[in-house]
Amino acid sequence: MEFSETVRRRRMVRNYLPDPVPADVLDRVLDRARRAPSAGFTQAQSFVAVTGADRRAEIARLAHEDEYVAAGFDPWLSLAPVHVIICTSEAAYRARYSEPDKAGAADAQDWPVPYWYVDAGASLMLLLLAAVDEGLAAGFAGSHSLAGIQELLGIPPEVMPIGLVTLGYPAPDRRSGSLARGWKPIEGVVHRERW
Ligand SMILES: Cc1cc2nc3c(=O)[nH]c(=O)nc-3n(C[C@H](O)[C@H](O)[C@H](O)COP(=O)(O)O)c2cc1C
Numbered sequence: 001m002e003f004s005e006t007v008r009r010r011r012m013v014r015n016y017l018p019d020p021v022p023a024d025v026l027d028r029v030l031d032r033a034r035r036a037p038s039a040g041f042t043q044a045q046s047f048v049a050v051t052g053a054d055r056r057a058e059i060a061r062l063a064h065e066d067e068y069v070a071a072g073f074d075p076w077l078s079l080a081p082v083h084v085i086i087c088t089s090e091a092a093y094r095a096r097y098s099e100p101d102k103a104g105a106a107d108a109q110d111w112p113v114p115y116w117y118v119d120a121g122a123s124l125m126l127l128l129l130a131a132v133d134e135g136l137a138a139g140f141a142g143s144h145s146l147a148g149i150q151e152l153l154g155i156p157p158e159v160m161p162i163g164l165v166t167l168g169y170p171a172p173d174r175r176s177g178s179l180a181r182g183w184k185p186i187e188g189v190v191h192r193e194r195w
Contacts, residue, residue, distance in 0.1 A: 006132045012176065013137035015074040016168030020051070020081050025134050029167065030084070032130035036122035039115035040102055044092035045123040048085040048153050048161075056083055058152055059164065062145040074173055077141060080166030084127060085149060088120040091158040120162050127165050137170035 001009075030047055038045065050056055060077035069075050077083065093116050097108045124140060131138035142163045143149060149161050 001133055006129050010128055010132045010138075012139040013168075013170045013173055014076040014139050014166075014176075015171045015173035016080050016137065016166070017171050018079070018081070019169050021136060021167055021169075025136070026051075026082060026167070029127060029130040029134055029136070032133075033084075033086075033123045033127035036119060036126050038119040038122075039093065040096045042093050042096040042115075042119070044089040044096075044116060045120055046087045046089075046159060047123075047127075048087065048155065050083040050085070050153070051081065055152070056080070059083055059149060062148040062152065063141060063143045063164075064145070072174075076139065077164075077166060080139075080168050082167040084165045084167060085153065085155070085161045086120055086124055086127070086163060086165065087155060087159045087161050088116040089159045090114065090116045092116070116160075117162070124163075124165065131165075131167055135169070136167050139166045140164070141166065 026049060030049060033047060034043075034045065036045060050059065057078050060075070063077055065075055065077050093111075094109060096102060102108055128138045128140070140163055143161075146161045146163075149155070149164070150157075150159075153161075155161055
């Protein structure tokens with residue numbers, strides 16, 4: 001698929017067919033997500049891929065899916081055949097920037113922007129686009145229960161889950177009300193030569 005077409009087709013999908021995602025397809029999507037750039041090539045982005053129905057149901061419970069369904073939405077998380085929890089690690093960046101080739105840089109540990117979140121976002125985007133490229137759909141769910149997900153999945157304390165991506169073959173879904181905002185015109189977001 002042309003890259004521009006992949007970008008155009010991508011949108012957050014919150015309802016899926018029950019068909020499982022073949023293991024080789026999931027492996028390719030994850031392999032692409034791990035190719036995201038990372039500051040100092042720290043590569044602290046990591047992923048927990050969950051396909052077991054019981055565990056997905058528990059994640060859905062932690063994310064208060066029942067309240068979401070009561071509000072009229074599809075049972076998004078529990079029915080999605082795959083959850084990928086995207087993780088990052090501030091500790092890994094601090095360790096990397098203590099290595100000899102980085103430690104000499106002034107303020108090496110004083111980032112004006114937390115790169116661990118920047119790089120996790122880059123992985124998130126690659127994951128979403130790789131899914132479309134494989135004929136899948138994907139959706140990102142933030143969660144207020146990340147600590148619960150961390151415990152459930154045995155994610156070590158120095159690693160931080162930032163949210164989860166659902167993957168599967170798309171079913172008709174109810175789009176986010178936020179989309180009514182429409183895309184801002186390009187002049188509203190791109191400034192040329194100066195703001
Ligand atoms: C950081 C981030 C967090 C989001 N969290 C949620 C979420 O918790 N639940 C949800 O339904 N959508 C969530 N979204 C999806 C956005 O609402 C969606 O990307 C936006 O409305 C644009 O729609 P589109 O991605 O389908 O083009 C999130 C998106 C991002 C980038």
